[in-house]
Amino acid sequence: MQWEKNQFGGVVIEPESLSLDDKSFYSVLKNNIDTWKYDSVKLVWLQINKEFYSKIQIASQFGFLMHHASHNYVMMTLAIEIDTFIPPYSTHYIGVGGVVVNDLNEILVVSEKYRSSANPSYKLPGGALVQGEHISQAAVREVFEETGISTEFKKLSFFRHWHGYRYGKSDIYFVVLLKPLNHEIIKQEEEIAECVWMDVDKFLNDPDIHDFNKHIVRSALNSNGLHITNIPGYGSEKMFEFFTS
Amino acid sequence: MQWEKNQFGGVVIEPESLSLDDKSFYSVLKNNIDTWKYDSVKLVWLQINKEFYSKIQIASQFGFLMHHASHNYVMMTLAIEIDTFIPPYSTHYIGVGGVVVNDLNEILVVSEKYRSSANPSYKLPGGALVQGEHISQAAVREVFEETGISTEFKKLSFFRHWHGYRYGKSDIYFVVLLKPLNHEIIKQEEEIAECVWMDVDKFLNDPDIHDFNKHIVRSALNSNGLHITNIPGYGSEKMFEFFTS
Structure with missing residues (x-):
């Protein structure tokens, strides 16, 4: 040995x-x-x-x-030394949701096939980051996979930090504003029950939609948020992604 | 079985x-x-x-x-089914750095004892989140531990997303603006070589300070950033932390 x-x-x-x-x-x-x-x-x-x-x-x-x-x-x-510092292993999962609003003031929403409640409740398309993927890329990929809508990243406006997710680890759910590049929905059959363009005002006033989902949509539509930036000479764009106010 | x-x-x-x-x-x-x-x-x-x-x-x-x-x-x-989806384990480490600026327009900076380069280079105090800790709490805790300065969270202005950190996992480094509540530095002896209040303009013009560190300080001083918010009825404040634009 x-x-x-x-x-x-x-x-x-x-x-x-x-x-x-x-x-x-x-x-x-x-x-x-x-x-x-x-x-x-x-x-x-x-x-x-x-x-x-x-x-x-x-x-x-x-x-x-x-x-x-x-x-x-x-x-x-x-x-061997009692109370010695042991660098911990990774502590967080990262997910992302996309606020996709078109020129008709409609927002792209989905309802999931596998859900805990009986009522269908509309929410943002999105999902978990694949290891090594940028947040902006994951948002665009998940929205496309679930809805067939291609999008372009605009800004990051909100995030939720949540302790006690799977296996005692924590989770960060980022919300980003995306600009749609096409209109025709092709929903993913496996996980998505329904996918529609919904009038934004209707969404914000629908009693069946959770306050949390209304809050994050408002934050994406009414504020500056964080934008993607570049720091020259810092390292490969594949390895680093910077968000700045 | x-x-x-x-x-x-x-x-x-x-x-x-x-x-x-x-x-x-x-x-x-x-x-x-x-x-x-x-x-x-x-x-x-x-x-x-x-x-x-x-x-x-x-x-x-x-x-x-x-x-x-x-x-x-x-x-x-x-x-057993080839290519079946296996929910991944946690993918990220989370760290935080604090921009602490006092009424004299001085910023709190540290240099580390254990560093890869020979030259002392000033950087923000900060460190890694302990599992279950909020980002705002970790910033206040790390700044206090390293410098003896008590602070109050103001806003989050920047973050870096980095792939290829320890054991193939990724890292997010958040930058937050903190308001100092006292002035006298009591530096942590074990890890910190030096800790000083430095004129912000001097910091921003010092050729020995990395562009990245200048960028994140500018982002904290000159912008809106994300603020902590509360979403009524969502769950325990110990379990959830929300940042909104």
Whole structure:
């Protein structure tokens, strides 16, 4: 088993060096933990790839906890110094909703097939960001997928920050104003029950539409919001997206 | 082993029902997978708690992949229907920086002890959100921890969306304007090399300060931004935070 110290007083075990039998792993890990304690190491990082999953229960016996996991590996940590800071894994989901209003003062709204309430309630088209996708791109993609309407990003006017979404993580739902580039709706059959252009004033006065949805539409129509900007020399446009007031 | 169907055509295995020996688990899982295939189940969810980690390698042999993990469990999934949608785990980290300007037109800036470049470069105080914390609270907390200055949230004026942060996840860095409530700096010794009140015009014209930092300070000082709002009847203020234009 090989490992290296990192700049934060921690130790990182080399994932490829776990190719020893479980019994040897147990005794090598035990000895190393004694060494690390003696050396005042703060934190140990142990990535266990799929081929070495039998080592997980052994590491767990020594007090290693799950830090995160993805597809074909788990990352475990052992805090040797009590209360040492462990950089957390990602904490949030990101979603986006599009306020799409045409020249006839109509807003594009959908009702979902799978919903918790019995009454159909109109809401904005939108959905979750795919990992690596810009917010503006996700809005345009989701609106197109759900409604067949192509759009152009104008501004970001609102967001909701919500704790206690899936698996104890939080969620941010951004609302953006989009300009429609075509009129004919082609709704997505799988998830969308109904998709219509609805008069904006009717939407804002409909008692069946939630105050939250009215609020976010008003914010998109009546204010400046944040606009996409560019900061020269900062990095690839694929990697960075900037919103400014 | 017990399991239930969910509303999305999937199956959820009961975590407490894994208390059988590894050999039995292997054969029971094998038989169940045959049943699920026959029943056109789309996706199988398998949460394995710490006491049953020896089952991970067995599930992996049948094609289960890691969905996520935290402290004392891993969640694995098996897509029985090819290309079935698997709701992703959290995708983002959230950080916040505070633009704190006093009545003398001075801005509160820090330089970090641990930095990649040799030159000290002044930047905004700030840091990462703790899970469950509001953005406005995190800004006030981080500024206080790093500088000893108590502040009051005024508005959110800018954010940077960045892909390719730790472990393939993305990051959003929000910039907020804060009003200082005291003047005397008590800097955090561990991470902060220097903390000073700096003339805003000097900051904006200093060639050693990055254009990005100048841009975000300008955005906070010269614009409307997004303000915190309240949507009556929506839910607990501890769970929700709303920003509107």
